[in-house]
Amino acid sequence: MNMNPSSLKRVSIILNPTAGQGRLSNQWNDVLTELKKGYEDVQVYETTAPGEGASFVKQLHQNTDLIIAAGGDGTVHEIAHAVLSIKDNPPAFGILPGGTCNDFSRALGMNQNPVKAAAQLCEKKFQSIDVGEFNGHFFTNFWGIGLITHVSESIDPDTKEKFGRLSYYLSAAKSFQTWEPFEISIESKEFQFHGNAAMFLAVNGPFTGGIRPFFPDTDIQDGMLDCLLIEEPSISFIWDVLQNRLSDTSREGQGYHYFQSSEIHIKTAPQQLIDCDGEREHKTPAVVKCLKERLNAVIGDVSF
Numbered sequence: 472m473n474m475n476p477s478s479l480k481r482v483s484i485i486l487n488p489t490a491g492q493g494r495l496s497n498q499w500n501d502v503l504t505e506l507k508k509g510y511e512d513v514q515v516y517e518t519t520a521p522g523e524g525a526s527f528v529k530q531l532h533q534n535t536d537l538i539i540a541a542g543g544d545g546t547v548h549e550i551a552h553a554v555l556s557i558k559d560n561p562p563a564f565g566i567l568p569g570g571t572c573n574d575f576s577r578a579l580g581m582n583q584n585p586v587k588a589a590a591q592l593c594e595k596k597f598q599s600i601d602v603g604e605f606n607g608h609f610f611t612n613f614w615g616i617g618l619i620t621h622v623s624e625s626i627d628p629d630t631k632e633k634f635g636r637l638s639y640y641l642s643a644a645k646s647f648q649t650w651e652p653f654e655i656s657i658e659s660k661e662f663q664f665h666g667n668a669a670m671f672l673a674v675n676g677p678f679t680g681g682i683r684p685f686f687p688d689t690d691i692q693d694g695m696l697d698c699l700l701i702e703e704p705s706i707s708f709i710w711d712v713l714q715n716r717l718s719d720t721s722r723e724g725q726g727y728h729y730f731q732s733s734e735i736h737i738k739t740a741p742q743q744l745i746d747c748d749g750e751r752e753h754k755t756p757a758v759v760k761c762l763k764e765r766l767n768a769v770i771g772d773v774s775f
């Protein structure tokens with residue numbers, strides 16, 4: 472989408488002050504000073520509870536040109552979902568990273584230093600990017616069932632506070648020892664499968680838990696989700712991941728399958744809890760789709 476950057480004057484920042492143990496608060500004055508160099512009118516709305524960010528978007532979207540989600544991946548999911556739900560003339564979307572992993576801000580090339588990210592937002596580089604959708608709900612970064620939900624559910628808040636991103640890997644190691652298979656049916660133009668699995672992931676952005684090796688080749692403008700089905704988590708799978716092998720050249724390995732698709736129909740037995748950008752509210756079955764270039768976002772220029 473082409474947007475005239477000079478027409479962008481009114482900015483609304485929706486700030487989750489609790490994200491990343493208040494990481495953004497320490498540098499907030501500098502962040503605002505930086506943003507005011509690029510935008511005439513900068514308003515800040517602080518949330519006091521989950522869900523309030525989405526309410527702010529509903530109230531203010533007609534009077535703002537750009538909505539910035541300031542916080543971690545949960546905040547980004549909530550605000551992006553609310554912006555994507557606006558049918559007529561939605562404002563543009565941007566991110567000030569303030570959480571632990573900030574996966575989608577990395578996908579957009581945003582600097583992880585919030586003051587430098589504010590400077591990037593002032594450069595007003597826009598791109599229409601893909602988002603995911605399932606059963607009428609939007610997601611920006613990933614959709615998953617199986618092992619991934621156990622990993623995020625069993626992260627201990629104290630460990631997360633002390634070790635940050637490392638807590639995801641500690642939890643993953645624990646979940647790898649206790650996983651349970653479920654029956655899955657996958658139907659798509661590119662790939663079909665019926666059998667037992669440990670995990671299914673469909674991603675838009677390349678980062679999961681702050682690291683890239685699962686999906687090194689994803690593109691947030693190709694109209695495709697990158698999908699990984701793990702039948703059984705094996706040492707050889709982990710080895711392939713660590714060596715960045717899940718790329719164009721190696722799409723099948725021992726116990727896993729990798730494919731790209733724009734629409735995937737998924738049924739499971741028993742029903743599985745869905746983890747979508749870290750939110751866990753819905754269950755299978757689901758039709759997961761990629762909506763090509765659906766969100767007008769400010770992007771940065773950092774390659775991770």
Ligand SMILES: Nc1ncnc2c1ncn2[C@@H]1O[C@H](COP(=O)(O)OP(=O)(O)OP(=O)(O)O)[C@@H](O)[C@H]1O
Binds near residue numbers: 489
């Ligand atoms: N003022 C608030 N108090 C408590 N929770 C809030 C508040 N504002 C927003 N939330 C909710 O907090 C949840 C977590 O936010 P977020 O993911 O941004 O932070 P985080 O968990 O610290 O970061 P990360 O996910 O990167 O570790 C979101 O689902 C959001 O809706």
